[in-house]
Amino acid sequence: MANMDGAEVAKHNSKESCWIVLESNVYDVTSFLSKHPGGAAMLLKQAGSDATNEFKKYHPLDYVNHLPSGSLLGPMDPNTLSKLNVQDEERSTPPGSAKEENKLPHVSLCVSCPDFEAAAKLVLPHKSYVYASGSANTALSLRGNLDDWSRITFRPRVMRNVGHVDTKRSIFGHSSQYPFYISPMGTLGAIHPGAELEMVKGAVRKGTHMVVSTASTKSSEQIMTTCLSELEKMGGRSPTQLFYQYYMPVDRKKALNLMHVVKKAGYKGLWITVDTPVLGKRTADRILQAEEALAVGLSDDDSAETTAEWETGDENTFAPSMGGRPVSGQLSPHTTWEDLLWIRKEWPGPIVLKGIQCAEDAKLAMEHGCDGILLSNHGGRQLHSAPSSLMTLLEIRTYCPEVLGKIEVFLDGGLRDGNDVLKALCLGATAVGVGRPFLYALGAYGVKGVERCVDVLLDELVTGMRLLGITSLDQCRPEMVNASRLLNDMYRPDTWAKSRL
Ligand code: HEM
Ligand code: HEM
Ligand SMILES: Cc1cc2nc3c(=O)[nH]c(=O)nc-3n(C[C@H](O)[C@H](O)[C@H](O)COP(=O)(O)O)c2cc1C
Structure with missing residues (x-):
């Protein structure tokens, strides 16, 4: 040629x-x-x-x-x-350039999660910020996620000798210093040139677990390789493990192939996203796409x-302009509970259903032999007016509490403070996923930001434990929180029947 x-x-x-x-x-x-x-x-x-x-x-x-x-x-x-x-160039100045550094606050000025968002907003291309911050429809689900944490308050105990606290928690037997992990988020290449590789480095350096998205910019093998080499650099001092978030392709052969690749790469668990049979209406993405067109x-x-x-x-x-995988064949709307049978045969490790949003489905997941469930509404990006994960947790405590002792129960959505992790743990959760704060930290500061975000959450958690009067997470109990306000709004099956009388 x-x-x-x-x-x-x-x-x-x-x-x-x-x-x-x-x-x-x-x-x-x-x-x-x-x-x-x-x-x-x-x-x-x-x-x-x-x-x-x-x-x-x-x-x-x-x-x-x-x-x-x-x-x-x-x-x-x-x-x-x-x-x-x-x-x-989408970015007004390349990352790290003098002009940008003038604009970007020093990373040490990020002392709580919202600071990372403010910083990222300064430097991310508009399109990337829209992708990250976006939510479904008129944003009711996202707002509910953020607000519901504030509807639970603590009932602290005093004079308990809280001189030393231990924040350790395990996910499927993999212990780490944290009861939180990094949630799976797709297309991180739009957020930072190092994409998922940069995120995973931060995770390993701090020893947090991370769930890797099917929609990642980098391949699942590349991400695992980076993780392993970073672990080696840490000389075995980091307990980080990677789990894989699985979007099921329609084609069974493709679905199996993807699972085999992930298994071979060494991911420790399959987190099947079940709240996305189709992509939700990402309002801001649509406006942006129309503007670009x-x-x-x-x-x-x-x-x-x-x-x-x-x-x-x-x-x-x-x-959509980006984010999600609305490609026909990539996101199966046909998945049913029966699919868990063949998935279980193909995947020997832990299986978590990501996106459980009511007590009935939590129970079904347990009955179908899942090892865990993740209560989530996808960061408010899928169904309009979806319940917050805390609300779903309350439903489970009320209608099928046996689930809590039997399988691992995770939560995500709207968590912006280490103290809030404690609320979920008091109500029976195993650990909590944190999404956007890590994404913004990555976008603004790269690996340093990811590390800083872990530090911020940990600091809040440790202080929260001491002020609550506990020294280890095993001591978290439901009576340490007042969830009455949220309980008041909880679904009650008999209200419809009564209204018909
Ligand atoms: C408009 C055209 C196409 C679209 C939108 C499309 C879309 C996709 C998507 C979304 C994936 C999954 C990638 C991933 O897992 O990250 C994929 C995988 C793949 N596509 Fe395509 N594709 C197109 C055309 C083609 C053509 C023409 C070929 C070959 C002749 C092809 C061969 C493959 C192969 C080999 C894979 C990876 C293996 C697999 O997932 O089973 N694609 N494609
Ligand atoms: C010219 C060759 C290209 C091919 C074959 C191609 C193919 C694809 C495919 C298969 C997908 C859907 C799968 C997926 O979600 O990962 C996709 C999505 C997307 N592409 Fe491309 N693309 C090309 C060029 C570009 C360029 C030049 C850009 C940016 C300027 C771009 C930006 C995007 C974005 C933002 C998405 C949606 C995000 C996502 O779902 O990952 N693509 N493209
Ligand atoms: C930018 C972005 C991309 C996401 N991509 C995925 C994904 O690829 N797969 C998935 O299961 N969940 C995805 N999620 C949802 C997260 O895993 C998680 O449920 C949610 O972000 C938690 O809410 P938070 O961001 O308020 O912490 C994404 C969320 C965001 C913000």
């Missing part, structure tokens, strides 16, 4: 003809525009330019193999690179073509 001239490539910068450069090769992606699960606008913005850096934020390099055959036009002539179009001229009054038509290809019914 002849070398391609940059000036020629630069001309193909429209939806009629869209060429991009990836790793020094030129591709014609015109026919792929409407099929791209990340949306056509993403690609059009890169038209006629070198898209490698943007591409790497979201995809492993072998994703180019997804392009239809014949897309590769040839190698770039390296002498003509300067003639390519140049895209505005309009900005690159995808809506054209003359042809009466709407952006919606462009964004709806054969392969996907709806492509």
Whole structure:
């Protein structure tokens, strides 16, 4: 193939003809525009330019193999690179540059979780911040997550000699210094160039466990390799273990293949996400996507073509600007409880259902032999008006308390203070997942931020334990919290029957 001239490539910068450069090769992606699960606008913005850096934020390099055959036009002539179009860098300044450091508060000024969000907002590209902070519909689920922690108060005991406290907790026999872990979050390449690798380094350095997302930018093997090499550097002093969050593909062969890859890589448990048979309505993502489509001229009054038509290809019914995997075949809406039978045969380790939202399903999970459940509404990103995980925990305590002694029960959503971990533990939880605070810490400060976020949560937890009058987490008891306000709002099965009288 002849070398391609940059000036020629630069001309193909429209939806009629869209060429991009990836790793020094030129591709014609015109026919792929409407099929791209990340949306056509993403690609059009890169038209006629070198898209490698943007591409790497979201995809492993072998994703180019997804392009239809014949897309590769040839190698770039390296002498003509300067003639390519140049895209505005999303970040106003590269990370670590003087200007940005002036803007970004020193990491030591982050003394509680919300500080990381404020810092990340300063430096993350707008699109990435929208992706991370976004939630479903009018944000009621997200707000409920944040608010419900405040509806439980402590009932502290005094004069208990709290000179020394022990914060150890185990997840499926894997002990660590913390009763919290890093929740799985996809597409971290949009948050930090090091993506999940940077996050996992922070986890290992501090010894926290982490659940890795199926929708990660880096491959599950790469993430595990980084984890192992970081563990080695720590000389065996870090107890960090990785678990895998599993989105079930529709195709059984693909589902099995993914499971085998993860098993071989050495992940310690499969956390199957069950609250996402389809992607929720991510409101802010949709606005952003429409704005981007309009900005690159995808809506054209003359042809009466709407952006919606462009964004709806054969392969996907709806492509958000980023986040989630609405690709047909990737996210199975067909999963049922019966699937647990074959999954159990294929996966010998612990199985956790992520996204349990009522007592009945908690009980079903136990009866189906799951080793754990994660009470979660996906950080308020899925169902509108979903219950907070604390509310679901109260339901379980009330209607099927036997679950709490039998399987491990995790919670996540809206936790922004180490003290709040104690509330969940008093009510019977094994451990709590923390999502966005770690994501923001990563986005603003990289590995240092992740470490700092662990320190902040631990400091709050230790102080909270002492002020509550306990010295180890085994001493957490339900009578140490007042959950009456939340209980008042809890679902009661008999209210409907009564109202019919
Ligand atoms: C040209 C070759 C490209 C191919 C074959 C490709 C392929 C794909 C595929 C298969 C997905 C859905 C799977 C997944 O969720 O991981 C996807 C999603 C996405 N793509 Fe691309 N892509 C390409 C270029 C790009 C470029 C240049 C950008 C950025 C400028 C980009 C940004 C995104 C985003 C943000 C998503 C949604 C996020 C996600 O779900 O991971 N893609 N792309
Ligand atoms: C619009 C076109 C396409 C889309 C949206 C698409 C989307 C995807 C997605 C989302 C994945 C999962 C990636 C992951 O697990 O991170 C995937 C995997 C894969 N795709 Fe595609 N793909 C497309 C075309 C193709 C084509 C044309 C081929 C081959 C000729 C192909 C071969 C593969 C292979 C080999 C895998 C990985 C193995 C597996 O998951 O079983 N794809 N694709
Ligand atoms: C940006 C982002 C991406 C996420 N990606 C995934 C994912 O890929 N798989 C998954 O099961 N949950 C995902 N979640 C949900 C988290 O695992 C977790 O349930 C939630 O973030 C907890 O709420 P918090 O962010 O308020 O702590 C994501 C959440 C966020 C904020």
